[in-house]
Amino acid sequence: MNLKQRIIDLSSTMTVSGYESRAHAALREQLGGIFDEITTDAVGSVICTRRCGRAGAPKILIDAHIDEIGMMVTEILDGGFLRVLNLGGIDTRIMPAAEVCIYGEETIYGVVASTPPHLQKADEAKTLKPITELLIDTGYSRDKLEQIVSLGTPVGFVPRYTELLGGKITGKGFDNKSCAAIAAEAIASVERGALAGDVTLLLAVQEETTMLGGTTGAAGIDPDYALVTDVTFGETPDTKKGDAFPLGGGVVISLSAVTDRRLTARTVELAKEKGIGYSRSVEPTGTGTDANATQLTNCGIPTVVVSLPLRYMHTYHEMLSLDDAEALRALIAAFICDSRIAEDFAR
Numbered sequence: 001m002n003l004k005q006r007i008i009d010l011s012s013t014m015t016v017s018g019y020e021s022r023a024h025a026a027l028r029e030q031l032g033g034i035f036d037e038i039t040t041d042a043v044g045s046v047i048c049t050r051r052c053g054r055a056g057a058p059k060i061l062i063d064a065h066i067d068e069i070g071m072m073v074t075e076i077l078d079g080g081f082l083r084v085l086n087l088g089g090i091d092t093r094i095m096p097a098a099e100v101c102i103y104g105e106e107t108i109y110g111v112v113a114s115t116p117p118h119l120q121k122a123d124e125a126k127t128l129k130p131i132t133e134l135l136i137d138t139g140y141s142r143d144k145l146e147q148i149v150s151l152g153t154p155v156g157f158v159p160r161y162t163e164l165l166g167g168k169i170t171g172k173g174f175d176n177k178s179c180a181a182i183a184a185e186a187i188a189s190v191e192r193g194a195l196a197g198d199v200t201l202l203l204a205v206q207e208e209t210t211m212l213g214g215t216t217g218a219a220g221i222d223p224d225y226a227l228v229t230d231v232t233f234g235e236t237p238d239t240k241k242g243d244a245f246p247l248g249g250g251v252v253i254s255l256s257a258v259t260d261r262r263l264t265a266r267t268v269e270l271a272k273e274k275g276i277g278y279s280r281s282v283e284p285t286g287t288g289t290d291a292n293a294t295q296l297t298n299c300g301i302p303t304v305v306v307s308l309p310l311r312y313m314h315t316y317h318e319m320l321s322l323d324d325a326e327a328l329r330a331l332i333a334a335f336i337c338d339s340r341i342a343e344d345f346a347r
Contacts, residue, residue: 016070058197065207088208214290250277
């Protein structure tokens with residue numbers, strides 16, 4: 001499978017934060033040919049392991065959270081309308097008229113209600129309603145809707161993907177299933193004997209809400225060292241220098257107090273050696289990723305963070321560059337094969 005299709009297939013799978021277990025069967029089907037073993041832990045994270053075949057080899061963790069932002073039904077109203085609350089940081093500016101999937105007894109579609117500007121009062125046009133005041137219009141009668149949907153039913157954005165000029169694609173769920181797909185392709189691209197250790201890809205749950213999966217998953221795996229991969233902010237004309245990073249410029253490596261200095265420096269050297277484009281992100285006290293949890297797990301896990309630039313994060317039209325995706329794939333592949341890193345960090 002090519003990298004673009006792997007990203008789209010994985011990103012289109014429903015993994016609204018807290019409801020990731022609904023995707024377990026699909027994830028096993030999509031990734032089963034790559035790994036020796038796929039298991040799930042007590043909180044629902046998916047743990048995919050590929051062994052190098054050598055006894056006593058180091059354990060290498062690649063973390064890519066699998067959950068996505070979404071919503072949960074809180075009320076069913078007359079006329080087939082739903083009220084919801086958010087799961088994760090949804091940008092409410094893009095919600096009116098958004099198309100959504102409601103994952104009830106069957107999957108049905110809905111549209112977030114939008115008041116035409118002709119009917120808005122002057123003050124309404126200048127304010128944003130909180131998501132709890134928005135309505136989803138399903139087109140069903142209330143009686144019919146209650147047969148399909150109940151309180152707590154998850155809601156996500158419609159999986160629709162578009163390829164733009166310049167090797168860019170847009171759609172929902174790239175945060176962070178694009179990195180999960182890229183990591184899987186990187187691991188698949190390496191011959192077993194070339195691996196520097198046993199490699200585990202942790203598809204962690206609930207990063208968008210609690211960082212639960214990153215904490216419990218890393219504790220259970222107990223690796224010698226870890227690479228956490230996630231998305232970061234993609235540059236647009238209205239962003240400030242240093243706050244966001246160019247699409248097409250390669251990966252972004254975090255410089256942070258919560259990441260391991262030596263492992264980070266070695267990863268930068270590896271990118272240089274392999275001719276992989278990269279930028280550096282200065283994040284003094286936290287990375288906003290599972291690394292915040294991983295590096296504190298057990299007695300501490302040396303961790304580096306490598307990110308993929310993403311425009312329009314936490315919307316249904318996130319945008320990434322396939323060139324950057326390939327750069328991340330190449331760096332992860334080099335990382336899991338680097339015997340010098342394994343020698344330095346093996347316990």
